[in-house]
Amino acid sequence: MTNEETVSATEGIGKAGTIVKEGVVSSLKGINEIEAEIVSLVRNTVSNTLRASGAVANEGVNITKDVVKGAITATEEVGTGLILSTKSVAKGVVMGVSDVGGDVGTVAGQIVKGAVKGAAEVGADVSLVARRAVDGVIEATKEIGGNVEEVAAVAVSGAIEAAGAIGNTAVKAVKDMLVGVVEGIKDVASAALPKAKTSISEEKTSEKETGEIPEVTTRSRGKR
DSSP, X not given: OOHHHHHHHHHHHHHHHHHHHHHHHHHHHHHHHHXXXXXXXXXXXXXXHHHHHTOHHHHHHXXXXXXXXXXXXXXXXXXXXXXXXXXXXXXXXXXXXXXXXXXXXXXXXXXXXXXXXXXXXXXXOHHHHHHHHHXXXXXXXHHHTOOHHHHHHHHHHHXXXXXXXXXXXXXXXXXXXXXXXXXTXXXXXXXXXXXXXXXXXXXXXXXXXXXXXXXXXXXXXXXX
């Protein structure tokens, strides 16, 4: 290959990369706009419906179920979009319920349960849908100034409970997926999520610092 051919190929790759970059940027901006529209649609629909019913406490859960079902049905008709839309729908529901003073915690659990159940029914990735739903709930709770730890715990528990009705494999997949989601949120769903095992080196360090040997370790040494 001559020097001229090498330069031409390099320029071609550069142009192709630029075209793809610009296309991806445009698409991602489009996705962000779509997600914002879904959040707004769901938020307004939920809040307006609850105001019209005049029974926020009683109707919050029912309307949440209805909205989640409607969103899943929409993705079935289109043939795609469940994973993309789940976060936006979850976020919109939480914000809509908050707008009228409803119980965000109760609704959070219901959103995630409905999303996981719906994902299983249409053959979607249950763990990924659960992740998106919990992400949406947490993001909305942060924006409205709610108790993130409390709401996240309810959402995670709801996801695991819904997965339990599907099977052990689904439960494991959901737990594994959500461990990363709640990382950094203090004590969130500690009872529901698997705890990290203490390493041997950490145990030895602890013994040196405290000068005490755990009772379990003493018994195990005695048996040897």
